[in-house]
Amino acid sequence: xxxxxxxxxxxxxxxxxARPARSAPQTAPRLRVVQTKDAAExxxxxxxxxxxxxxxxGLLSLLLLNTNRAQESFAIKxxxxxxxxxxxxxxxxxxxxxxxxxxxxxxxxxxxxxxxxAAKIRYVRKADGxxxxxxxRSGDDSTFTVGTLPSTPASRAAGTAVSAASSGxxxxxxxxxxxxxxxxAEAPKTDKSAPPAKDTKKPAKADPKPSATATKSTGDxxxxxxxxxxxxx
Amino acid sequence: MxxxxxxxxxxxxxxxxIQGLDAQGVxxxxxxxxLHSTVLPxxxxxIVDSNGVVLASSVDRYNVTDDPxxxxxxxxxxxxxxxxxxxxxxxxxxxDAIGVEPKPILDAMQAAYKKKSRFTYLxxxxxxxxxxxxxxxxxxxxxxxxxxxxxxxxGTSLAPLLGWVGGNGQGGGGVEQMKQKVLNGTPGxxxxxxxxxxxxxATGDNKxxxxxxxxxxxxxxxxxxxxxxxxxxxxxxxxSGSLSGEVVIMDTQQNLKxxxxxxxxxxxxVGSATxxxxxxxxxTSAYEPGSTxxxxxxxxxxxxKKATPxxxxxxxxxLTRAGTTFHDAEEHxxxxxxxxxxxxxxxxxxxxxxxxxxxxxxxxxxxxxxxLGQTSGLGYPGESDGVLAPYKNWSATQRFTVMFGQGxxxxxxxxxxxxxTIANDGVKEPVKLVKGIGEGDNYTAPADSRTPKRVIKxxxxxxxxxxxxxxxxxxxxxxxxxxxxxxxxxxxxxxDRYDSTLGRYNGVTASFIGFAPAKNPRxxxxxxxxxxxxxxxxxxxxxxxxxxxxxxxxxxxxxxPPTGKQASPYPLTYDASSSRKP
Numbered sequence: 001x002x003x004x005x006x007x008x009x010x011x012x013x014x015x016x017x018a019r020p021a022r023s024a025p026q027t028a029p030r031l032r033v034v035q036t037k038d039a040a041e042x043x044x045x046x047x048x049x050x051x052x053x054x055x056x057x058g059l060l061s062l063l064l065l066n067t068n069r070a071q072e073s074f075a076i077k078x079x080x081x082x083x084x085x086x087x088x089x090x091x092x093x094x095x096x097x098x099x100x101x102x103x104x105x106x107x108x109x110x111x112x113x114x115x116x117x118a119a120k121i122r123y124v125r126k127a128d129g130x131x132x133x134x135x136x137r138s139g140d141d142s143t144f145t146v147g148t149l150p151s152t153p154a155s156r157a158a159g160t161a162v163s164a165a166s167s168g169x170x171x172x173x174x175x176x177x178x179x180x181x182x183x184x185a186e187a188p189k190t191d192k193s194a195p196p197a198k199d200t201k202k203p204a205k206a207d208p209k210p211s212a213t214a215t216k217s218t219g220d221x222x223x224x225x226x227x228x229x230x231x232x233x
Numbered sequence: 234m235x236x237x238x239x240x241x242x243x244x245x246x247x248x249x250x251i252q253g254l255d256a257q258g259v260x261x262x263x264x265x266x267x268l269h270s271t272v273l274p275x276x277x278x279x280i281v282d283s284n285g286v287v288l289a290s291s292v293d294r295y296n297v298t299d300d301p302x303x304x305x306x307x308x309x310x311x312x313x314x315x316x317x318x319x320x321x322x323x324x325x326x327x328x329d330a331i332g333v334e335p336k337p338i339l340d341a342m343q344a345a346y347k348k349k350s351r352f353t354y355l356x357x358x359x360x361x362x363x364x365x366x367x368x369x370x371x372x373x374x375x376x377x378x379x380x381x382x383x384x385x386x387x388g389t390s391l392a393p394l395l396g397w398v399g400g401n402g403q404g405g406g407g408v409e410q411m412k413q414k415v416l417n418g419t420p421g422x423x424x425x426x427x428x429x430x431x432x433x434x435a436t437g438d439n440k441x442x443x444x445x446x447x448x449x450x451x452x453x454x455x456x457x458x459x460x461x462x463x464x465x466x467x468x469x470x471x472x473s474g475s476l477s478g479e480v481v482i483m484d485t486q487q488n489l490k491x492x493x494x495x496x497x498x499x500x501x502x503v504g505s506a507t508x509x510x511x512x513x514x515x516x517t518s519a520y521e522p523g524s525t526x527x528x529x530x531x532x533x534x535x536x537x538k539k540a541t542p543x544x545x546x547x548x549x550x551x552l553t554r555a556g557t558t559f560h561d562a563e564e565h566x567x568x569x570x571x572x573x574x575x576x577x578x579x580x581x582x583x584x585x586x587x588x589x590x591x592x593x594x595x596x597x598x599x600x601x602x603x604x605l606g607q608t609s610g611l612g613y614p615g616e617s618d619g620v621l622a623p624y625k626n627w628s629a630t631q632r633f634t635v636m637f638g639q640g641x642x643x644x645x646x647x648x649x650x651x652x653x654t655i656a657n658d659g660v661k662e663p664v665k666l667v668k669g670i671g672e673g674d675n676y677t678a679p680a681d682s683r684t685p686k687r688v689i690k691x692x693x694x695x696x697x698x699x700x701x702x703x704x705x706x707x708x709x710x711x712x713x714x715x716x717x718x719x720x721x722x723x724x725x726x727x728x729d730r731y732d733s734t735l736g737r738y739n740g741v742t743a744s745f746i747g748f749a750p751a752k753n754p755r756x757x758x759x760x761x762x763x764x765x766x767x768x769x770x771x772x773x774x775x776x777x778x779x780x781x782x783x784x785x786x787x788x789x790x791x792x793x794p795p796t797g798k799q800a801s802p803y804p805l806t807y808d809a810s811s812s813r814k815p
Binding site for chain 1: 716788
C-alpha cells in the first residue's frame, strides 16, 4: 500500500520544484498548503518504513532469540542428563570399589589364592642389613572367621566370597604356610622411633628388583628367612 | 441491531473484567497451573576412617511406582504389529530391565488393579541406571520417586558403632545419630513452568535453590584394625560360649582406633537386627570391671607413697572385713608376695590389705580422676557413665570391693582410658572418635572443650607399667596375652557378673587390658568377654589370646620394631622363712 501512495510523488515533487521559481508571487497560500502536505508525505514514508523495519526486525530477532533459547535449554537438558548419568556411574563404581576393598572381602580372596598372614616378621636395619628383631604371629592358625560380611548389592556381586561366608566356611588353610614377610626398618635412634617409611616396607619376595640401597638388606633377609634363626625363640 | 449491541457490550464488559479487574488473579491462576516444583535431595555426608576408607556413604536410588489402570493399556510392537500386552507384558519388561523375577512385580500390579487403586510400589531402591532402562520402555503409568540409600561396605564389623539411618533420614544410633546435624544436608528446590505435555517451558520462570550436601565425618578409627579386632572377638565369643565380647583399641592420645563388639548386625539390613545387637556395647554397657581396676588402687598407693613395687605383703588364705570373708580366685595358703606380685597374681586379699592404707576419699578421687563414673564427653548416643557411688555412700564391704573392681561399674571405653592414661605417662587425654569434619580432602578438627589432665606423676606411671609387665610373666595371670617380640604391660580381670535379668550374680566378666610396647606404648587394647561358658573362665585365658592376636597384628601393621622378650622388672615374691612362691 505504501508503494501505491508513494508512486505519484516523484511527479508532484518535480512539479513543485519547477513551479516556485515562476509562479510564487501569484498564488502564495496555495503553494504553502502543497508544500506542507508534501513535506508531511515525504517524512511519513520514511517513518513508516522505519517502523515496519523495526517491527519486523524486532519480531525476527525475538523469534531467533527464543528459538535459540529453546534450543539451548534442550542442550542444557541433554547435558544435565549426561552429567546425571555420569554421576550415577561414578557413584555406582565407587560404591563397588568400597565394597570390594573392605578388609573382610580382601581376606577371603587372599586366602582363596593361598595367601596367609605372615608367620614371622623380621625387622631389618636398612643401613647394614642386620636383623633388629623378629616378631612371630600370635595364635597358631592362619584362618579367619569371617562373621563380618556386609550384604550390600555391590558385595553380593562378589558372589563366591559371600556364599563361602554365609555357609559358615572357615577358609581352609592354604598349603604355603611359610610365607615370611620382611620389613626393612631404619635403626631406631630414640625410644620414640617412627615406624619405618612406607616404601621400605615391601615384602622381600614381592619386589625382585628393589632400589640399590634396599637390594642388600632385602636380599639378605630373603636368604635368612629360608633357614630357621635362633633369634626367633 | 440493538441486540447485537447488547451482546457486544456484554463481551466488552467481560473483557474488561478479565483483562482489567481480575487480571492479577487470573494470571496468577494460570501461572499456578504451569508452575511445578521438585525437591532436589541433598546427599548425606560420608563417614570415613582416619585413612579415608569409606565406612558409610549415600547413593541415589529410585522407587518405582505404578498406576495399573494406565499400565493395563500398555501396547507394544511385536513383529511389526502393535499388540496390547497389558500388565503381564509390562511386568516382564520391567523385570527384564532390572534383572529380577517378574512375579512380585505382576502381583503388586494386579493387587492394586483389583482394588482399582491407582498407586502401588513395584520395586524399591533401584539404581539410577536401572530406572533409566525402565523409563526407556515408555510404559504408561510407570513413574519413579527418588530416594537415597545408605551403604555400609564394612557391614557387621562396624555396624554397632556407626548406627544406621532411618527412613525419615534421621540417624538411628551410633555415629549416624551423634553427627546427624553435620551429616545431613539441606534439600534444594527446583521451580519451573511446565507445558501441558510435561516438558519444561524454556522461556518460563525457572528458579533453583541448590541442595547443600551434608559434610563428611572422618573418624579416628583404623578400618583394618577394626575388622581384625571384630573378627578375633567374634571367633573367641563363639569358642568360649560367651554372651558377648568387646575390643577397644586406642592410642596413648586416646584416639579410638577400633571399637568392636559382637554379636553385631548388618546395618545394610537393620530390619533383621535385634534390639540388643544395635548398641555399641563398649560405650553403652557398664559392667563391674574386676581386677583390671586394681591398677587404680596401685596407682594411688604409689602416688601417695604408701607402698613401693617391692613392699612385702603377707597374703593369708582368707580375710574377713566388715563381716564378710574374702577369698582369692584360686585357693592358696599364706603367700609372701611383693606389691608387684599382688598385682601380677591378682590377689584380692593382698590388694585389700595394702589398699586399706588409703582413705576412702583418696581412693574415690583417683577412681574419678581416671575417668570412672562419668562419660567420655564424646556425646556418643546412649553412652553410659558407669556406676561410681560417692565414697560417703559406700557400704562397709564396698569400701574394700572397689579396690579390686567390684561394687562399681564401668564401660570398656572407660577401662581402656585408664590404661591409656598410664601409658601416656599419667596424663589423661580426652577420648576422641571424630578426627575431622569437612568435604573432599579438607577436614577441620571439631571444637573440643575437654582438656588433658595429669592424674599421676610420670614416675608413678613408669613404675606401674613395670609392675604390669610382671602380669604377663610365667607366674602371672596372663601368659597367654604375651605378644612375641614385644614386652607388654597389662592386667587381667575376672569379675563376678551381675545379671540384671536374673537379679543376681551369674557367671563372670573376663577381660584383659594392656598396652605395648611397654617402654614406648603405641596401642592400648582392651578385650572383654561376658559370661564365657566353655573352658576356663579366667580373663587371662579367655581374653588374653584375643589381646595377643590383636596387639600383634596392630604392632606389625604399624611397623613397630620388636623390643625383645617379655620383661618382669620387679620380684614378685620375697623370701620368707615359712614359704616361698616359685
